[in-house]
Amino acid sequence: MRCTTRKRWSNPLALELVAGACLAALWAGSADARAVDERRPAAADARISVKNVNGTITVEGWSKKEVQVTGTIGEDVEELVIEGSESRLRIEVELPHRGHNSDTDADLQIKVPTGAEVQVDVVNCPIDVTKVDGTVELESVNGNVTVTGEPASVTASTVNGRISLTVSSKQVEAHTVNGRILLDGVSGDVSAATVGGSIEVSGGPFERGEFQTVSGDVDFTGALQGSGSFDFQAHSGDVILTLPANLSAEFDISTFSGDIDNAFGPSRPERKSKYGPGKELYFQTGGGKARVSINTFSGDVRLIKK
Amino acid sequence: MNHEAFQDQLDDYVDGALSGAERAAMEAHAAACAPCAASLAQLRALLGLAQQLPPGAAPERDLWTALRERLVAAEPEALRPGAAPASRWWARVWRPAVGVAAAAAAVVFLALCAWLSQRGPREAAVDTAAPRLESTPATAETAVLTPTLVAALARECMGAGRILQASMESRNDPADEALTHSLTAGIEVVDQSIAETVAALEKNPGNVSLLKLVTLRYQQKLALLHSAMEIVEEV
Numbered sequence: 001m002r003c004t005t006r007k008r009w010s011n012p013l014a015l016e017l018v019a020g021a022c023l024a025a026l027w028a029g030s031a032d033a034r035a036v037d038e039r040r041p042a043a044a045d046a047r048i049s050v051k052n053v054n055g056t057i058t059v060e061g062w063s064k065k066e067v068q069v070t071g072t073i074g075e076d077v078e079e080l081v082i083e084g085s086e087s088r089l090r091i092e093v094e095l096p097h098r099g100h101n102s103d104t105d106a107d108l109q110i111k112v113p114t115g116a117e118v119q120v121d122v123v124n125c126p127i128d129v130t131k132v133d134g135t136v137e138l139e140s141v142n143g144n145v146t147v148t149g150e151p152a153s154v155t156a157s158t159v160n161g162r163i164s165l166t167v168s169s170k171q172v173e174a175h176t177v178n179g180r181i182l183l184d185g186v187s188g189d190v191s192a193a194t195v196g197g198s199i200e201v202s203g204g205p206f207e208r209g210e211f212q213t214v215s216g217d218v219d220f221t222g223a224l225q226g227s228g229s230f231d232f233q234a235h236s237g238d239v240i241l242t243l244p245a246n247l248s249a250e251f252d253i254s255t256f257s258g259d260i261d262n263a264f265g266p267s268r269p270e271r272k273s274k275y276g277p278g279k280e281l282y283f284q285t286g287g288g289k290a291r292v293s294i295n296t297f298s299g300d301v302r303l304i305k306k
Numbered sequence: 307m308n309h310e311a312f313q314d315q316l317d318d319y320v321d322g323a324l325s326g327a328e329r330a331a332m333e334a335h336a337a338a339c340a341p342c343a344a345s346l347a348q349l350r351a352l353l354g355l356a357q358q359l360p361p362g363a364a365p366e367r368d369l370w371t372a373l374r375e376r377l378v379a380a381e382p383e384a385l386r387p388g389a390a391p392a393s394r395w396w397a398r399v400w401r402p403a404v405g406v407a408a409a410a411a412a413v414v415f416l417a418l419c420a421w422l423s424q425r426g427p428r429e430a431a432v433d434t435a436a437p438r439l440e441s442t443p444a445t446a447e448t449a450v451l452t453p454t455l456v457a458a459l460a461r462e463c464m465g466a467g468r469i470l471q472a473s474m475e476s477r478n479d480p481a482d483e484a485l486t487h488s489l490t491a492g493i494e495v496v497d498q499s500i501a502e503t504v505a506a507l508e509k510n511p512g513n514v515s516l517l518k519l520v521t522l523r524y525q526q527k528l529a530l531l532h533s534a535m536e537i538v539e540e541v
Contacts, residue, residue, distance in 0.1 A: 141537055160488030177492035196495040215495045235499040
């Protein structure tokens with residue numbers, strides 16, 4: 001079933017009326033947005049996919065076996081498509097293929113069953129997801145991505161924007177080009193990569209981790225599970241790990257020109273070879289179960305006892 | 307011999323470093339195992355490509371052009387410039403270039419990694435799957451190869467960057483401003499890191515850890531450029 005919120009341009013009279021209305025709206029300083037209020041039945045674990053170009057997308061879990069879409073769509077939006085079955089629903093904001101359209105914003109608040117699997121793909125649009133327990137996959141080009149709650153797993157990416165995940169998920173992946181990555185309460189298997197932003201991670205226990213930045217810092221706080229593998233890489237950013245005092249891990253640290261400050265053991269890094277990294281530090285603490293590798297070019301490395 | 311043992315000894319086999327009996331076992335396995343035979347053929351092809359690079363200086367031959375010609379020849383007709391228009395106007399400019407650029411970059415990168423791993427000590431290989439810094443002494447050859455590697459990767463990035471820039475400029479869409487700004491800022495950050503690493507490499511020629519770092523940074527830049535191309539194509 002398709003939603004009926006659609007522009008129709010086939011009638012010339014309608015076109016003239018709309019053109020007149022647009023002029024009037026411009027005169028008044030704003031175009032008219034159209035209100036949206038749609039509902040569809042949905043399974044408790046339905047897969048909901050959302051696509052939008054401009055505007056905002058908010059997704060919230062609720063106890064009903066139903067999807068509700070409310071909000072507004074701009075005058076130049078071609079169509080809001082809501083179609084699919086109870087187990088698989090597609091919500092897509094479609095824009096005209098041609099012409100310069102000034103009012104293409106779609107600000108949608110979408111309520112989904114708590115157990116739903118949510119996939120959002122947008123362009124110039126922040127995404128906010130709360131109270132969803134299923135798998136969450138979010139992708140924006142320009143906009144912040146925010147998730148709170150207990151999703152089974154989260155994958156989030158944006159070119160330009162902050163990624164903020166306050167979730168108890170055991171599998172989290174976050175990627176951004178410009179923007180901070182904030183991961184709070186996460187555990188299990190976590191990976192984050194950014195070019196120009198910093199990465200802040202807190203939670204645990206962590207089973208596996210991979211963190212990469214170029215110019216930003218990595219600030220990691222949490223417990224490492226035995227036999228886990230953790231890799232931290234930064235170019236000019238610092239890598240700061242705040243770890244429990246009773247940690248059991250083996251560390252392999254190297255930096256070309258940064259400093260190494262270690263609260264867990266040997267603090268005097270060596271230069272083993274003139275062809276190797278500027279400074280290297282290898283040590284074990286508490287039996288050395290988890291494996292931690294840290295590499296920087298000019299960023300400092302600091303290991304802090306919690 | 308099983309697959310694992312074959313793969314373990316593949317490098318030594320192509321280097322001619324195995325004994326007669328080991329070589330015979332490798333050949334027998336390759337004759338009976340299509341995937342391993344394919345691995346061997348692929349490695350030989352990459353080495354052949356890499357060996358076209360003159361050591362010690364940036365290659366005079368334009369790898370980009372040569373690879374592009376070769377890859378375009380193998381490209382499906384629909385993806386070549388001048389083929390039937392794609393659904394989006396910029397895709398006509400973009401799609402063939404993306405395919406060629408990505409493939410060319412991948413081929414050069416793999417070839418160079420393979421070359422290094424074959425010619426230098428095993429530890430000197432650029433391990434892209436699990437990048438780690440190793441305190442491995444460089445061989446004279448590694449030191450000589452450094453500028454070649456850097457030059458080839460830099461050229462790939464320049465080619466991809468030019469294509470991206472041209473595409474963004476030809477779109478001339480005000481809505482792209484934020485995207486352009488973001489991508490440019492990201493690429494500038496990586497460029498800065500490359501410049502710093504290359505400067506350190508110039509002062510420490512033959513430093514394997516720096517060589518790995520600069521290679522990884524270039525790879526990161528290429529990945530960023532290719533992601534940007536994909537985004538531009540999709541938006």
